[in-house]
Each structure stands twice: as C-alpha cells, then as structure tokens.
Amino acid sequence: MQATAKRVEEVVENIKELSSRFASERRERQQRRELDKADFDALTDAGFHLTGVPPDMGGINCGVTEFTRPLCEMLRILAKGDPSVSLVSSMHPAVIGGWLEVEKAPQPYTTAWKEQRGTVFETAREGCWWGTIISEPGSGGDPSKSRATAKPLSDGNNYLISGQKHFGSGSGITSFMITQAVPVGESAPDVFYMDMRGVPWDGSSGATLTRAWDGHGMTATQSHAMDFADMPAIRAAWPDNRARQRAREIAGRPAGHLFTSVIVGVVESAVETARQQVRSKKDSMRPFEQIEWSRVEMEAWLIQQAYEGVLRDVESGKGAATRSGLLCKEAVAELADSVLQRISKVVGGGAYSRSSPYGFWLQDVRALGFLRPPWGFAFDRIFDGSWYVD
Numbered sequence: 001m002q003a004t005a006k007r008v009e010e011v012v013e014n015i016k017e018l019s020s021r022f023a024s025e026r027r028e029r030q031q032r033r034e035l036d037k038a039d040f041d042a043l044t045d046a047g048f049h050l051t052g053v054p055p056d057m058g059g060i061n062c063g064v065t066e067f068t069r070p071l072c073e074m075l076r077i078l079a080k081g082d083p084s085v086s087l088v089s090s091m092h093p094a095v096i097g098g099w100l101e102v103e104k105a106p107q108p109y110t111t112a113w114k115e116q117r118g119t120v121f122e123t124a125r126e127g128c129w130w131g132t133i134i135s136e137p138g139s140g141g142d143p144s145k146s147r148a149t150a151k152p153l154s155d156g157n158n159y160l161i162s163g164q165k166h167f168g169s170g171s172g173i174t175s176f177m178i179t180q181a182v183p184v185g186e187s188a189p190d191v192f193y194m195d196m197r198g199v200p201w202d203g204s205s206g207a208t209l210t211r212a213w214d215g216h217g218m219t220a221t222q223s224h225a226m227d228f229a230d231m232p233a234i235r236a237a238w239p240d241n242r243a244r245q246r247a248r249e250i251a252g253r254p255a256g257h258l259f260t261s262v263i264v265g266v267v268e269s270a271v272e273t274a275r276q277q278v279r280s281k282k283d284s285m286r287p288f289e290q291i292e293w294s295r296v297e298m299e300a301w302l303i304q305q306a307y308e309g310v311l312r313d314v315e316s317g318k319g320a321a322t323r324s325g326l327l328c329k330e331a332v333a334e335l336a337d338s339v340l341q342r343i344s345k346v347v348g349g350g351a352y353s354r355s356s357p358y359g360f361w362l363q364d365v366r367a368l369g370f371l372r373p374p375w376g377f378a379f380d381r382i383f384d385g386s387w388y389v390d
Helices: 002-026 026-030 037-046 050-051 065-080 083-102 111-124 241-253 256-284 286-315 321-347 358-366 374-389
Strands: 131-132 151-154 158-168 176-183 190-195 207-211 222-234
Touching: 002 026, 002 037, 002 050, 002 065, 037 050, 037 083, 050 065, 050 083, 050 111, 065 083, 065 256, 065 286, 083 111, 083 131, 083 176, 083 241, 083 256, 083 358, 111 131, 151 176, 151 321, 158 176, 158 190, 176 222, 190 241, 256 286, 256 321, 256 358, 286 321, 321 358, 321 374
Parallel strands: 131 176
Antiparallel strands: 151 158, 158 222, 176 190, 190 222, 207 222
16 A cells, blocks of 8 residues: 555656646646647656556555545646646546446446456556546436437447437547446436547547537537437446446545546636735735735635545545535535636736636636536535435
8 A cells, every 4th residue: 555655646746747837838728729638648657547547457546535635636736737637637537436436236247347347447557538428418417317328239238329418528538438328228327438549520430529619618628519329338337327326425435526626726826826916016905905805815715625624524434525525516616706706806907818817717617517517406416415414
C-alpha cells in the first residue's frame, strides 16, 4: 500500500506541474472550441489514466475510502489550469467506477463480471480514455427514461444500440463510452459500453454526429450529440442496473463529487485572480463593492466547507456520502454562479472583455448544475431523500 500511496503522490505532483503549464496558456485555451489530444497524452504521461485501474493491475485507484480525496484533488488542481480538460478527465474514473466500486457480482454473473472488470481495467492501463454518452433529448436527465433500444446478438453480451444521445463529453478523445438502453424484451434500461476507436461519425458504422458541441460553457469539451443505429455495444456482465447502483452507493463514493471538484478548482482560480486584481483599489472601493467582495469571500468559503465535508463523509465510511455529495453538488452549482457574478460586479465592465477570464469561468461553473444528475432530476432526489434522513 505504501508503494501505491507514493505513486499517487507522484501523480498528484505531475498534475500540479501540468496544471501550472495549462494556466500559463489560459488566454489561448479559453478561446478553444475543441480538445487537443496532446493534452490527454500529457495526462497519460502524468499517470492520470491509472485512476481507472486498481493496484493489483498496476493502477493507483486503491478504493473509495482512500482514493476519493486524492482523485478529487487531482481534478480540482487540473481545473485551475484548464476546466474543459479536467471535466472530460473526470469522466474516466467516474465511468470506470461502475466496475471499480462493485468488486463482486452474485451468481450466476460472478465469473463474467470478474472477467469484464479485468478487460475494462486493462484498456485503461493501456492508456484508453473512457467517457459517457447517456443523456437523451426529452429525458430530463433521468436515465431510467431512456428510449434507446439494445438488440441482442446471438453471442451473449453483444448488442446493437439504436437511439439519439447527447452530451457525449470527450467525443473524439475517448476510446470507450458507456451508455444506457432498454434491451429488447425488457422494460428497464441497462448499461452498455461502446468501442469508439476508429469509428467514423458518418453513420457507416452505427454512429452519426447530429450536433457538434457549440462551445458555450465548458467551451472545449466536445460534448457532441450522436444518433446511433445498430451501434455495436457490450452489456454490463451483471445485467441488473438497479442492483449495481445500490452496490455503488454502499461503496460510498458519490461520482458527482468528481464534477464538483472541477468547479471548486475554477472558483479558486477566479477568486485568486480577482483578489490580486482588486487588491490595489481595496481602499477606494465603494460600499457596494466592499459588500459584494465580502460575499465572494463568504460564498467561496462555503464552497470549500461543502467540498471538504463530502470528502470527510467518504472517509468516515458511514454511508452518508451519497446524499451529502448530491447536496454539495447542487449547493456548489448555485454558490459558484453567485461568486462569479459578484466578482464581475467588483471587477467592473472589464470582466465582459474577451481578454478577461471571468466570463469564461462564469459559463464553466454554470455547467455543474446540468451535469449528472441535472437540476430537475437532482432536486427530485433531494426532495425524496429528505424523508429518510435519520
């Protein structure tokens, strides 16, 4: 375990160096509307891809209790350099978490699940990036309302997926993407993954690009929309999505906290930059500006407390992290938006300049509320869970 801990520390230090370089290129990066493969090659060199691999297969993901904090810190630090790259990177361990956090399936799926876990981990160890394209138009972000279909083939877990999907973050960078669809003859959707390596987007192999990401908010995530028609996919080897989700909740890592970590990093960058910018005029600020800046400090502090509170819940192992992670995500989504707006009021009209980072950061933080689970679906879960709190 010490060897793994040392390797984790090395990856964190590598991410710090990489983030620092990205931050020095901030103006150019905020103008981008697409991802650069070189950034992800650099992340692979830094060892981040190993966040999707357990130690017994050469990775650094040593479990929910021990690894959630360093993983979130990597993403928080990376976001201070490039939020879009950090958000796409967060999908990798979040997606593979379905296999990492559920170590054993019940019979008769035990052996098949074990073999599939090994296959997934092997792809990550080799440097393949994982992502997700689950959301569907009209579903309100609720994956249980999926209308995509999965037609089984004669060889077991292989299927053909058909349906419209959007928010495929990292499209063109990811080697594998998970999705959800309803298997023919069944009533509930399940998880599948698709090998996207070398797949053209012209419909000739089952995937058609229907709308490229427009670069508004998290400008360079390539969160494209796709239409799938008989797209080859592999089903989760434990074909019971609800049971797997319960097992993940018991494990205690709120996947949404990875997304929150990205936004926490953006807020930190914005506050640090603004503090340096307004320091010289602190004695001449109008009362309104003084109040707005004081509120920036208060709300940024609350964001930090919420972020840290979820990590403590995970480390306690008491099972409260799933709900606290959801509450934190939605609270930070609102607070981060408020912080960036208040900063803009204090900085003044210059915040609207395209040479200023604040307008880009404001759109970046607004992404959190629309990430899984998005606003309406998230608040349904918060409300429903209110009556089961001890």
